[in-house]
Amino acid sequence: MNDSEIPMTGGRVTAGVVRLGDTIRRPITSDRSRAHTLLSYLEQQQFDGVPRFLGIDERNREILSFLPGSVPRELGHFHDDQLSAAAALLRRFHDATASLLSDEDSGTEVICHNDWGPPNAVFVDGLPTGIIDFDTISPGLRLWDLGYSAFAWLDLGNPDYTGDEQIRRLFVFAKGYGLKQCSAAAIAAYAVARQTALALSGKTQGNADMAAWAEAAAKWTVLNVTERLAPTGYGLTARA
Incomplete structure (x- = not known):
């Protein structure tokens, strides 16, 4: 793993997700064509609440734009x-x-x-x-x-x-x-x-x-x- 890759922990479905710069690299373990089509379509719709699909890297990982912020690890109380x-x-x-x-x-x-x-x-x-x-x-x-x-x-x-x-x-x-x-x-x-x-x-x-x-x-x-x-x-x- 590249030293600049930061493991993204907490995921429950796909292991090996990392952050590289302003992108997320996510191993492709199943057919992701529907998700890629959706994300590309939402970009065309200028919907800003999801990552952008940026392609596939040389290690067959999907490249997504990184959404800055925090992600809760579990359910909890929300006001x-x-x-x-x-x-x-x-x-x-x-x-x-x-x-x-x-x-x-x-x-x-x-x-x-x-x-x-x-x-x-x-x-x-x-x-x-x-x-x-x-x-x-x-x-x-x-x-x-x-x-x-x-x-x-x-x-x-x-x-x-x-x-x-x-x-x-x-x-x-x-x-x-x-x-x-x-x-x-x-x-x-x-x-x-x-x-x-x-x-x-x-x-x-x-x-x-x-x-x-x-x-x-x-x-x-x-x-x-x-x-x-x-x-x-x-x-x-x-x-x-």
């Missing part, structure tokens, strides 16, 4: 301004990707990041301003991505929060995305779907800890959030 900014950035990302869909992507709305949480966010001055890591992108529904994002950013399922507080924070997140409060019920329902899917994935992969965590989070979210956002609770519906 209202951070939640709102995270949701607003996701909205901008979704809006910018909508026109990239092809006829083969019928039934979808946008390109979903599918892992938009604090560990994939670049913070500047305390707010998330950049999105990184596009290993899991795919065409999908806005709510599918919003469900996972709310799960990650609000840490839904963490019993340190009350149901009332998480419902309030969910309203903040929905508003940050540009939705009315009534959409919080739909986001929460999709959060449970994503938690349940993660639990199943953990079981399939033999990751019992992840499966148990996600399963417990789904049960907590149903009991403390989704059931209370039903029409008999807060007078809300799943309509946007």
